[in-house]
Amino acid sequence: MKKALQFTLGILTAIGGMIDIGNLAGNTEAGARFGMGLAWVIAVGLVAIVLYTNMAGRVAAISHRAAFDVIRERLGPRVAMVNLGASAALTLLTLVAEVAGVGLVLQLATGLNYRLWIPIVALALWAILWWSKFETMERSYALVGLTLLVLLAAVWALHPDSGDLLHRSVHPAIPHGEDLKSYFYLAIAQFGAMVTPYQVLFFSSGAVEEGWTARDLAVERVNVFIGFPVGAMLAMALMVLGAVVLQPRGITVSHLSQVGLPVTLALGRSGLWLVLVGMFAAVFGAAAEATLSTAYSICQYFGWQWGKFVRRPEAPRFWSLLVFLLFIVTTVALIFDPIKVALFSIVFSAAAVPLTFFPILVVANDPAYVGEKTNGPVTNVLAVILLVLMVIVSLATVPLLVATRGNG
Amino acid sequence: MELLPTRWLGRRRFAARAGLVTVSLVLLCSGCVLPARSSAAFEGKAVESAKTAAGAVATARLCARQASSGKLTAAFASVTMADAEKDANDAQSSFDSIQPPDHRSDRLRDRLDSILSKAVSALARLRIDARRGHLAQLEHRARALQTIAKRLEQFQQAHS
Numbered sequence: 145m146k147k148a149l150q151f152t153l154g155i156l157t158a159i160g161g162m163i164d165i166g167n168l169a170g171n172t173e174a175g176a177r178f179g180m181g182l183a184w185v186i187a188v189g190l191v192a193i194v195l196y197t198n199m200a201g202r203v204a205a206i207s208h209r210a211a212f213d214v215i216r217e218r219l220g221p222r223v224a225m226v227n228l229g230a231s232a233a234l235t236l237l238t239l240v241a242e243v244a245g246v247g248l249v250l251q252l253a254t255g256l257n258y259r260l261w262i263p264i265v266a267l268a269l270w271a272i273l274w275w276s277k278f279e280t281m282e283r284s285y286a287l288v289g290l291t292l293l294v295l296l297a298a299v300w301a302l303h304p305d306s307g308d309l310l311h312r313s314v315h316p317a318i319p320h321g322e323d324l325k326s327y328f329y330l331a332i333a334q335f336g337a338m339v340t341p342y343q344v345l346f347f348s349s350g351a352v353e354e355g356w357t358a359r360d361l362a363v364e365r366v367n368v369f370i371g372f373p374v375g376a377m378l379a380m381a382l383m384v385l386g387a388v389v390l391q392p393r394g395i396t397v398s399h400l401s402q403v404g405l406p407v408t409l410a411l412g413r414s415g416l417w418l419v420l421v422g423m424f425a426a427v428f429g430a431a432a433e434a435t436l437s438t439a440y441s442i443c444q445y446f447g448w449q450w451g452k453f454v455r456r457p458e459a460p461r462f463w464s465l466l467v468f469l470l471f472i473v474t475t476v477a478l479i480f481d482p483i484k485v486a487l488f489s490i491v492f493s494a495a496a497v498p499l500t501f502f503p504i505l506v507v508a509n510d511p512a513y514v515g516e517k518t519n520g521p522v523t524n525v526l527a528v529i530l531l532v533l534m535v536i537v538s539l540a541t542v543p544l545l546v547a548t549r550g551n552g
Numbered sequence: 553m554e555l556l557p558t559r560w561l562g563r564r565r566f567a568a569r570a571g572l573v574t575v576s577l578v579l580l581c582s583g584c585v586l587p588a589r590s591s592a593a594f595e596g597k598a599v600e601s602a603k604t605a606a607g608a609v610a611t612a613r614l615c616a617r618q619a620s621s622g623k624l625t626a627a628f629a630s631v632t633m634a635d636a637e638k639d640a641n642d643a644q645s646s647f648d649s650i651q652p653p654d655h656r657s658d659r660l661r662d663r664l665d666s667i668l669s670k671a672v673s674a675l676a677r678l679r680i681d682a683r684r685g686h687l688a689q690l691e692h693r694a695r696a697l698q699t700i701a702k703r704l705e706q707f708q709q710a711h712s
């Protein structure tokens with residue numbers, strides 16, 4: 145029974161924990177501008193996140209060591225420092241978007257300006273990170289985040305022509321008024337929304353926090369291979385809603401309110417409350433994950449004691465870092481437009497992904513860390529193909545950002 | 553004696569270049585308006601502004617219809633209207649800040665500016681009504697946006 149609960153909760157956690165502010169804005173924006181023309185990116189991103197999260201989880205479960213701990217040891221402090229710098233900077237950018245994003249959701253629910261909510265959100269985050277248990281925290285926001293399944297219900301209620309959607313997905317076309325540069329820019333953004341380094345780092349550190357061992361590999365696989373695909377369905381639902389409701393009306397997404405309109409059109413006021421609760425839980429959960437992920441990475445690199453399972457006096461740097469990060473993020477979040485920050489963060493996420501994923505691939509093939517459970521040939525071929533794709537994406541990001549002036 | 557080691561100088565040059573690239577990226581991405589060097593470029597920017605405003609008008613119309621049929625809360629409707637107004641306002645102010653390169657562009661500017669002003673004003677009216685909780689009236693009020701939406705569409709078609 146306990147095992148069954150662990151499986152169920154694991155899957156639900158992965159589903160609820162996959163969607164964040166980047167997906168909400170990015171996937172809907174892609175649907176609103178290119179219809180289903182970027183659906184293939186969600187599929188490619190899903191394969192990449194499943195493959196690499198599975199590797200990171202396996203390394204953590206067998207070696208009992210989290211990603212940055214192993215990366216530093218395997219690649220040396222200099223290379224690992226580059227990885228740490230890129231991933232910490234990017235995760236902080238994501239965190240700014242998530243914290244302000246929670247404020248935006250509360251603004252939609254109450255009408256009060258989101259900036260008023262930002263300090264309260266940061267305080268709530270601090271309180272939850274400080275006092276709640278890891279499992280309680282992770283599972284409560286993930287379970288509440290499941291109300292986002294209302295997105296699938298909204299798609300169902302709108303009765304879109306599924307044949308047409310499928311045709312547009314497999315025959316991508318550039319609509320009138322858009323160009324190839326914008327198409328590829330948004331493709332990168334979609335990829336970045338699916339494949340965020342902080343999720344992989346959090347998953348790996350979470351496995352250590354929860355004390356996973358080689359015996360938990362089945363749970364780990366079920367989480368990854370069922371949870372993430374269902375999470376990707378939510379991302380696809382956002383794209384469909386953008387394509388079916390917003391694109392024909394010429395609406396592009398620059399505010400979170402526009403993400404909610406297709407749901408309310410389909411399901412009315414009850415749909416509105418469900419989507420707001422789901423958005424709140426998903427974005428708040430992502431903010432908690434991103435905060436912990438940044439603190440985990442920094443502590444793991446420097447060899448400091450880390451983890452929510454460690455008493456505060458025994459890990460003073462880890463706990464101080466959490467408070468410091470939330471203070472910095474609150475200040476920055478009060479200044480910049482959160483949706484723009486979210487869209488930039490997912491673009492840069494795509495650019496920085498190879499730096500996090502390459503070492504994971506190396507370590508997952510090293511028997512010193514995973515014993516007999518090294519990658520099989522099929523996994524390695526797929527992982528290398530995806531890594532080459534990620535490097536190409538990474539190299540194309542800045543030129544496309546300049547060419548489109550960050551507007552896609 | 554070497555006062556500044558070559559490696560240190562190299563690092564300074566790298567830091568200066570990295571700083572320059574960062575500043576350029578920030579300027580490019582911050583939405584600051586670049587000047588239009590020809591009437592064709594000006595026309596392109598005008599179409600871009602009309603498209604943004606048309607999106608804001610369409611958002612407000614969709615919101616108004618739903619609010620009037622009881623699908624939205626007053627808070628959600630007022631935030632959505634305020635967002636739409638902001639988008640249209642931003643489109644107008646960034647278009648207005650572009651220097652028109654010739655007389656033809658002056659005429660184009662006047663024409664679009666008049667439509668954008670009407671859009672911003674109509675959206676502000678809707679935002680005020682939504683904030684007052686007069687949701688039932690929104691659809692009726694939003695009828696004024698129908699003509700504006702048509703004019704923005706015609707403008708885009710004529711100049712793209």
